[in-house]
Amino acid sequence: MTDSQPTVAFIGAGNMAGSIFGGLVANGYNAQRIIASDPKPDALAKLQASLNIRTTTDNREALAAADIVVLAVKPQVMKAVCCDLAPHLKPGTLVISIAAGISAASLHTWLGGNQDLALVRCMPNTPSLVQAGASGLFATPSVSDKQKQQAESIMAAVGSVCWVNNEEDIHAVTAVSGSGPAYFFLMIEAMTDAGVAQGLNKDTAARLALDTAYGAAKLAVNSDVDVVELRRRVTSPNGTTAEAIASFENNNYRVIVANAMQACADRSRQLAEQLAD
Ligand SMILES: NC(=O)C1=CN([C@@H]2O[C@H](COP(=O)(O)OP(=O)(O)OC[C@H]3O[C@@H](n4cnc5c(N)ncnc54)[C@H](O)[C@@H]3O)[C@@H](O)[C@H]2O)C=CC1
Numbered sequence: 335m336t337d338s339q340p341t342v343a344f345i346g347a348g349n350m351a352g353s354i355f356g357g358l359v360a361n362g363y364n365a366q367r368i369i370a371s372d373p374k375p376d377a378l379a380k381l382q383a384s385l386n387i388r389t390t391t392d393n394r395e396a397l398a399a400a401d402i403v404v405l406a407v408k409p410q411v412m413k414a415v416c417c418d419l420a421p422h423l424k425p426g427t428l429v430i431s432i433a434a435g436i437s438a439a440s441l442h443t444w445l446g447g448n449q450d451l452a453l454v455r456c457m458p459n460t461p462s463l464v465q466a467g468a469s470g471l472f473a474t475p476s477v478s479d480k481q482k483q484q485a486e487s488i489m490a491a492v493g494s495v496c497w498v499n500n501e502e503d504i505h506a507v508t509a510v511s512g513s514g515p516a517y518f519f520l521m522i523e524a525m526t527d528a529g530v531a532q533g534l535n536k537d538t539a540a541r542l543a544l545d546t547a548y549g550a551a552k553l554a555v556n557s558d559v560d561v562v563e564l565r566r567r568v569t570s571p572n573g574t575t576a577e578a579i580a581s582f583e584n585n586n587y588r589v590i591v592a593n594a595m596q597a598c599a600d601r602s603r604q605l606a607e608q609l610a611d
């Protein structure tokens with residue numbers, strides 16, 4: 335622990351919050367400076383036992399102890415949670431929302447409408463749990479440089495961080511990295527099924543598909559050439575890979591991906607509209 339570590343309260347301790355605070359603890363963040371608030375006492379008891387973080391079922395109690403509050407509930411319950419917390423928000427508290435869709439304007443209104451409210455929108459992803467996350471952040475004008483650094487250092491402890499200057503870009507961040515892990519999990523699932531269809535047993539197909547995804551990502555991350563060149567190096571002229579890539583291209587793989595990501599961003603915008611006041 336360092337004494338300079340701020341106390342961070344997570345309102346909602348589900349999959350995404352758990353990935354962030356799990357990653358923080360694994361990275362050496364003082365567990366006693368993390369408070370998870372959630373209405374599910376059983377889940378909290380498990381978190382306390384496994385991570386030694388502080389827990390509560392009372393959002394206001396978590397807020398009272400926090401320098402930074404991370405709003406990590408589902409978009410559909412965000413308004414109720416914010417309206418309940420608004421009268422208890424201390425001046426100077428940094429608020430980080432990780433909710434998909436919900437705009438800074440809605441959050442600002444629900445949190446009491448104070449002009450000085452320091453609000454950051456963050457779109458993280460679940461590989462944060464293994465410090466391999468990728469987050470996009472957007473700061474509203476009242477966030478100080480110090481608070482930007484605080485938000486960045488929390489998310490940087492669990493992965494890479496990109497700031498966007500335009501809030502609208504958070505929809506695209508959601509389409510690329512927020513939801514992105516699921517696209518790769520689907521690919522691994524599909525490759526496993528196809529391997530089984532070609533005669534491999536399930537365990538072998540799953541192991542090969544998973545390790546290939548891991549190896550490809552690790553190679554790309556550590557390489558000094560781009561993914562186009564890495565793909566070229568696998569693809570021998572008239573060889574096996576060329577046939578597979580041609581099949582992908584002929585079946586509009588890039589269009590399939592682009593359409594899926596457009597649907598994702600559209601849903602993010604739709605949530606923002608449906609759930610706004
Ligand atoms: N799961 C993911 O990969 C990502 C999720 N997000 C965002 O994170 C937020 C949470 O999503 P998940 O963790 O997936 O959902 P989740 O359902 O796993 O977690 C939400 C948690 O909030 C708790 N909760 C419900 N009402 C509450 C209340 N009144 N006060 C405090 N806690 C309450 C629930 O018991 C649950 O544990 C969402 O807004 C989502 O858009 C953002 C990026 C990625």
Ligand SMILES: O=C(O)[C@@H]1CCC=N1
Pocket residue numbers: 434508512513
């Ligand atoms: O599916 C969702 O709505 C959330 C936001 C990004 C990833 N999961």
